[in-house]
Structures are given as C-alpha cells and as structure tokens.
Amino acid sequence: MILKTREWIYLTLICVVFTVVYYNTYDEKIAILGDNATYYILGKGLSEFKGFVNYASPTQTPHNHFPPGYPFLLSIVMLIVSDDMQVMKILNGLLTLGIGLLSYFMIKRLTGKDILAAFIAVAIVMNANLLYYSSVMMSEVPFAFFTLLALSILTRMSLEKPFFRDPYFFIVVGLIVFSFYMRAFGVALLGGVVVYFLTRKKWWHSIAAVGGFILGVIPWQIRSYQMGGSNQLNVMFRKNYYRPESGNIDAVDLWERIIINFQRIFSIELPEAIMPIINLSDETTNTVTKWLIGLIFLAIVIYGIKKMSSTGILVGGYLGFTILILFIWPDYFSSSRYLVPVIPILLISFYAGLYQLLNQLTKSYTKRVQFNPLFLLVFIFFFISPLKELSKASRQNYSPQWAEFFALAEWSKTNIAEGAVVCSRKPNLFYLFSKHPSCNYRYTEDPDDLLDGLNRHKVDYVVFDQLGFSTTPRCLGKAINTYQDRFKVIQYIGPEKRRTYFFDYNR
Structure with a gap:
C-alpha cells in the first residue's frame, strides 16, 4: 500500500x-489496581519459564483466574526488551x-x-x-x-x-x-x-x-x-x-x-x-x-x-x-x-x-x-x-494510606528474612515492593477458618492496612482481636487513628 x-x-x-x-x-x-500487579507477576513467571503460575505466592500454584494472553505478551517484551x-x-x-x-x-x-x-x-x-x-x-x-x-x-x-x-x-x-x-x-x-x-x-x-x-x-x-x-x-x-x-x-x-x-x-x-x-x-x-x-x-x-x-x-x-x-x-x-x-x-x-x-x-x-x-x-x-x-x-503522590502500605512493603524488603511469607489485602502489589512471597487472607468472619488459611500458606507476617476494604476489619481484624496472643506488632506507620500495622504471626 x-x-x-x-x-x-x-x-x-x-x-x-x-x-x-x-x-x-x-x-x-x-496503579493501585491489584490486577495490574497480577498481570506483571504472571508475565514474569512466563518469562522465567516457570509456567503460568502465581509467581508471588508462597506455593507458586498454577493460575486460573486471568487468561494467559496479556501475561504472554508481557513475557515476550520482558525477554526481548526489558522487564x-x-x-x-x-x-x-x-x-x-x-x-x-x-x-x-x-x-x-x-x-x-x-x-x-x-x-x-x-x-x-x-x-x-x-x-x-x-x-x-x-x-x-x-x-x-x-x-x-x-x-x-x-x-x-x-x-x-x-x-x-x-x-x-x-x-x-x-x-x-x-x-x-x-x-x-x-x-x-x-x-x-x-x-x-x-x-x-x-x-x-x-x-x-x-x-x-x-x-x-x-x-x-x-x-x-x-x-x-x-x-x-x-x-x-x-x-x-x-x-x-x-x-x-x-x-x-x-x-x-x-x-x-x-x-x-x-x-x-x-x-x-x-x-x-x-x-x-x-x-x-x-x-x-x-x-x-x-x-x-x-x-x-x-x-x-x-x-x-x-x-x-x-x-x-x-x-x-x-x-x-x-x-x-x-x-x-x-x-x-x-x-x-x-x-x-x-x-x-x-x-x-x-x-x-x-x-x-x-x-x-x-x-x-x-x-x-x-x-x-x-x-x-x-x-x-x-x-x-x-x-x-x-503527577500526584499516592494517598497516605497507600503510601504507608507501600512503605511497609519496602521496609520489609530489608528487615525480615528472605523468603518470609507476608499476608496482606493486596498481596501482589505488596510483592512488587517487597519481593517477599505474599498471599491474601480468606474472606471469612470465622477467625479459626481465617487462621487455617494463614497456616496453610505458612504465613510469617500479617499486614493490617487502612486501604478501606471492608474485609480488613470485618475478617482480618476480627481474627486478630480474637487471637491477640498470636499477633505481635513489630512495625507500624501512620498516625494513631489511621495506622498500618505489620504483625509477626505465631503459627
């Protein structure tokens, strides 16, 4: 033509x-959209020939939520240009x-x-x-x-x-x-x-x-x-x-x-x-x-x-x-x-x-x-x-809540053991800033069921954030209050009325 x-x-x-x-x-x-972190992580797994897996999760299980097309495209760019x-x-x-x-x-x-x-x-x-x-x-x-x-x-x-x-x-x-x-x-x-x-x-x-x-x-x-x-x-x-x-x-x-x-x-x-x-x-x-x-x-x-x-x-x-x-x-x-x-x-x-x-x-x-x-x-x-x-x-910065969440992730990168598993409401975003295996908690109001999920993932640390998700106080907060002896604060950030906590979890 x-x-x-x-x-x-x-x-x-x-x-x-x-x-x-x-x-x-x-x-x-x-972006503070968890999906964009997930896509990047899936693409990273493909580019390193680990398969279509939850690369950031503790168990790196096969992924079955998003289809592989966009992660595959990202993996090609990662291999040819840069990650x-x-x-x-x-x-x-x-x-x-x-x-x-x-x-x-x-x-x-x-x-x-x-x-x-x-x-x-x-x-x-x-x-x-x-x-x-x-x-x-x-x-x-x-x-x-x-x-x-x-x-x-x-x-x-x-x-x-x-x-x-x-x-x-x-x-x-x-x-x-x-x-x-x-x-x-x-x-x-x-x-x-x-x-x-x-x-x-x-x-x-x-x-x-x-x-x-x-x-x-x-x-x-x-x-x-x-x-x-x-x-x-x-x-x-x-x-x-x-x-x-x-x-x-x-x-x-x-x-x-x-x-x-x-x-x-x-x-x-x-x-x-x-x-x-x-x-x-x-x-x-x-x-x-x-x-x-x-x-x-x-x-x-x-x-x-x-x-x-x-x-x-x-x-x-x-x-x-x-x-x-x-x-x-x-x-x-x-x-x-x-x-x-x-x-x-x-x-x-x-x-x-x-x-x-x-x-x-x-x-x-x-x-x-x-x-x-x-x-x-x-x-x-x-x-x-x-x-x-x-x-x-x-050109605006993250909101204080998100900035504090990411700041704790970056703090954990050098202040906890390599390979330690962290549970948070936005695990893939947390992983991008911390490089620690990350997982979510179960959306259940039964504290025992939620802790069972943490134990299955062999969680070492838990983040209680102020990002505004209802499941955090309703599910995670209830479990922490029920079993206070199993959660020890080792770091926090933010003012008292809006504080993001980093807990050491005792399995």
Missing part, C-alpha cells in the same frame, strides 16, 4: 497529538497509538473521507478514559488493539473466496482466539463475526470460525476444568465475591443484576466513555437528565452503526454482544473500565453517526452543500479538561 502525501500528513498529525497528550498524562506510578515496569506501561501506550492509526485506515476505507478519519483517530488518542489505561499494566488496551485489528482485516476481506483459500480468514480467527486469551470478552468478537458471516450467507465461514475458535480455546478450557472450573465463571455467578457465605445467584438475583447494569451502562457509563468531560456519576445529576443524555448518545451510536451498511452489522454485533455480557456481569464489580476495550468502536460509531446526521441536516437546508468534517474539530475543546485532570492525577 502506497500512501499519498495527504495521508502521511494525517498520520503524522495523529502521532504528534498522541505523543503530546501521552507525555503529559503518562503516570509512572504502579522494567515502565517498559510494560509504554507498550500499552504504543498499542493505544496503534488503535488510533488502525482507526484512521478503517474509517477512511469505509467512508472515503480522510478528514473525518483523521478527526476520529485524534478523538480516540485524546480520549482520557483510554489514555488512563495506556499507562497501566492492564489488558484493556491490548484487547482493544487486537480486536480492532481483527475487525479492520475482516472489512478488507473478500468473502467470495472459500474460507480455506483465504489467509486473512485464518488471521482473523487467530486474532479472535488471542483476544479471548486476553479477556473472556473475546467471545463477543466471535459473536459479532459469526453474525456478520451469517447475514452475508457465508455459512461455511461461520462454521469454520466457530470451529477454529473452539479448537483454539479447548486447551485452556481443559486446564481450567482440571483445576476445578474457570475462576472467572465462579466469580460471575456468586452473589458477592467478598462474602462467599452468600452463595450463588438465582433467577431473581440475575434479573436484578441485569436491570442495575442496564440502567448504569446506558444512563451513565456509555456517554461518559464517549465524552469524558461528562460526569453523570455525580449524585446531583437527576435521573431524567442522565437518561436523556444517555439515550441521545446511544441513538447517535446506533445511527452511525446503521450507516456503515454491512460493516455496521460486524461492529454492531461485536458491541451488542459485549453489552449483553456486561448485563450479567456482577454489579458489585461495576466500573466504566469494562467499556474501555470498546471505546474505539463507540467513538467510531458515535462520530460517524454524528457526521452523517449533520450531513443530512445540512443537505436538507442547503439542498446541495455537504457538512464539512472540519467543523467537528470544535469537539476537541471538550477533550482538554479531562486531559488536564488526568495529567494532574498522574
């Missing part, structure tokens, strides 16, 4: 805009830029309008929600990149060939499988692709795609089954992960969960994902306003998908299946982060729909003149405020 001078200018513009905003919003701190965590963060930044560039080519091919394509690509790389995850070691951005790559390749495919003679078909199926190994939501991509094939009456393409996907994921499913089933599925159907005694959901619980998620996604999270300057999570915003804004944004997205013709079926199918999965996702895990992987698709659909809508209105009044996509540049002013907030947050 030979690029024209005009295209080079737009691509350079996208790269320059991304470089500027990424430099100003990049956060070198380790420095900043390198892992920058990897996500480069993939974010890749999303912007892929979007440009995809939109230009679908609409033939390079100005519109360049604007949407810029809107994507300036989206504050996406940019936050571009400097966090999480799977949202890599997943978004590889799913968008699959969709982009699929829109270029000629479906006139038999699937077995089209190398692009096998690349797409491979990307679907790899996306699933990144996040279980990859099954939504399969759903969108199959619907696309079926509407084009490509029956064998549909069958082969499903068959290839099944063959690709069978090894992981067999492994999960041998380990007692997928932990993510077990979590999904729990009433409350943090209260195991509450059991699994029933039909009534599932229906209530769907209603709660439906309301939250369409009245709050979808418009906030598209336009980060909007804050509908604020309790001062009334319900009618939330729904009015949410439905307007949803209508524009649907209109944009509809105007994409056959490609709209592909994009809409993927987006639709993603939202259907989110409907049954545990509402106590509710977070806008679950929409982050589809933010590029939402932005493409929204701005394409907005352009088509404004174009129709312009034609209806002027009869001939088309709407100029350059007028969409006014939206850039709405991107600036969230980016300033993100930049400000990236």
